[in-house]
Amino acid sequence: MSGKSVPDATLKLETVSKRFGPITAVDGIDLAIERGEFFTLLGPSGSGKTTLLRIIAGLEPPDTGRVLIAGRDVTELPPYGRNIGMVFQNFLLFPHKTVAENIVFPLRMQRVDRSKRDERLRWIIKLMHLDGLEGRYPNELSGGQQQRVALARGLIAEPELLLLDEPLANLDRELRSEMEVEIRRYQKELQIPFIYVTHNQEEALTMSDRIAVMRNGRFEQIGAKVEIYTNPASAFVASFVGHANRLEGKLVELNGKVGRMEWQGRTILVPSPGNVASGARVQLSIKYEDLEIAPAGVNGTVLQGRNQLPGKLRDIIFKGQTANYIVTVAEGVEIVASATPRALSLKPEEAVVVHWPAASGACFPA
Numbered sequence: 546m547s548g549k550s551v552p553d554a555t556l557k558l559e560t561v562s563k564r565f566g567p568i569t570a571v572d573g574i575d576l577a578i579e580r581g582e583f584f585t586l587l588g589p590s591g592s593g594k595t596t597l598l599r600i601i602a603g604l605e606p607p608d609t610g611r612v613l614i615a616g617r618d619v620t621e622l623p624p625y626g627r628n629i630g631m632v633f634q635n636f637l638l639f640p641h642k643t644v645a646e647n648i649v650f651p652l653r654m655q656r657v658d659r660s661k662r663d664e665r666l667r668w669i670i671k672l673m674h675l676d677g678l679e680g681r682y683p684n685e686l687s688g689g690q691q692q693r694v695a696l697a698r699g700l701i702a703e704p705e706l707l708l709l710d711e712p713l714a715n716l717d718r719e720l721r722s723e724m725e726v727e728i729r730r731y732q733k734e735l736q737i738p739f740i741y742v743t744h745n746q747e748e749a750l751t752m753s754d755r756i757a758v759m760r761n762g763r764f765e766q767i768g769a770k771v772e773i774y775t776n777p778a779s780a781f782v783a784s785f786v787g788h789a790n791r792l793e794g795k796l797v798e799l800n801g802k803v804g805r806m807e808w809q810g811r812t813i814l815v816p817s818p819g820n821v822a823s824g825a826r827v828q829l830s831i832k833y834e835d836l837e838i839a840p841a842g843v844n845g846t847v848l849q850g851r852n853q854l855p856g857k858l859r860d861i862i863f864k865g866q867t868a869n870y871i872v873t874v875a876e877g878v879e880i881v882a883s884a885t886p887r888a889l890s891l892k893p894e895e896a897v898v899v900h901w902p903a904a905s906g907a908c909f910p911a
């Protein structure tokens with residue numbers, strides 16, 4: 546026996562694949578999710594997120610591979626044999642059942658006795674701030690309350706794992722951001738791993754510990770959310786997470802970690818794109834917030850060692866804490882710098898310079 550016992554990952558996927566006719570919806574996915582983790586599958590429509598979630602849930606059999614929950618192979622088990630909670634987009638509360646009846650439904654299915662059901666109900670009602678609503682029907686609840694009832698129903702049976710598929714998609718923006726914070730709080734309180742599917746990067750960044758960015762049935766990148774945000778592994782991830790400007794040009798020189806890109810008759814210092822030869826077309830992806838903007842006459846020493854592009858301020862989009870400054874830097878080319886609006890007193894039509902630390906951002910083969 547080994548001296549140290551390593552706890553099994555709560556969920557393990559081993560080379561899981563699924564095809565629908567000519568389409569490979571899920572393409573050989575390996576994954577391990579630890580206890581207490583908030584994990585998000587982020588990707589555009591059709592990238593395979595829902596199919597992967599359905600395979601985990603037992604709603605879709607994989608063509609190849611295995612699904613293990615707490616070390617147990619559940620690949621052949623039906624959904625109700627897996628001890629998984631689910632909350633889906635159209636969360637389908639039973640309209641003719643009260644809040645309390647909706648929530649305890651999974652316990653009834655499991656034939657849990659009444660006193661235990663009542664005890665669990667009291668606990669989850671309190672956790673989800675649903676006190677006083679037990680006797681109401683779904684159509685007597687607000688969108689946020691309905692959402693909390695759906696979550697309560699997903700969690701009441703103490704599942705090993707909770708799966709959530711775009712559960713906030715039908716809510717308005719304000720309620721959505723409120724629920725993002727709440728869902729994350731429940732997850733941290735309960736320490737049950739959540740697997741969350743969304744195509745909304747803000748949702749993913751707010752809630753997750755770890756994110757997998759999906760594309761064509763595969764993980765394009767998987768990692769801690771800060772890592773995904775600051776170090777995108779591909780142009781696809783860079784364009785999908787955060788708001789970035791893209792400048793495409795020719796790599797004319799490579800010098801260790803830094804390269805020079807020719808762009809619109811100028812030279813821009815870029816981080817080395819790796820595995821790309823001098824002369825290749827490359828794309829610099831640089832986040833709005835990494836750019837700074839100054840009036841055109843700014844003291845040159847301020848700009849030393851920085852890339853700089855002169856341009857004309859076209860518009861300022863006020864966002865509250867920040868504003869997006871849209872700058873025309875070449876014929877038909879605009880880039881966006883995000884900054885604190887109070888710090889600047891620039892006006893549209895003004896001549897400006899956009900600048901950023903040389904070699905910040907990320908560079909990829911075009």
Ligand SMILES: Nc1ncnc2c1ncn2[C@@H]1O[C@H](COP(=O)(O)OP(=O)(O)OP(=O)(O)O)[C@@H](O)[C@H]1O
Pocket residue numbers: 565568569570588589590591592593594595596597744
């Ligand atoms: N039952 C099915 N029959 C045929 N093709 C399917 C089926 N389910 C999914 N697909 C296809 O598999 C691919 C992945 O679909 P999936 O729903 O998993 O993507 P998704 O990332 O969840 O997209 P969305 O965000 O739009 O829900 C798509 O090309 C889709 O058309």
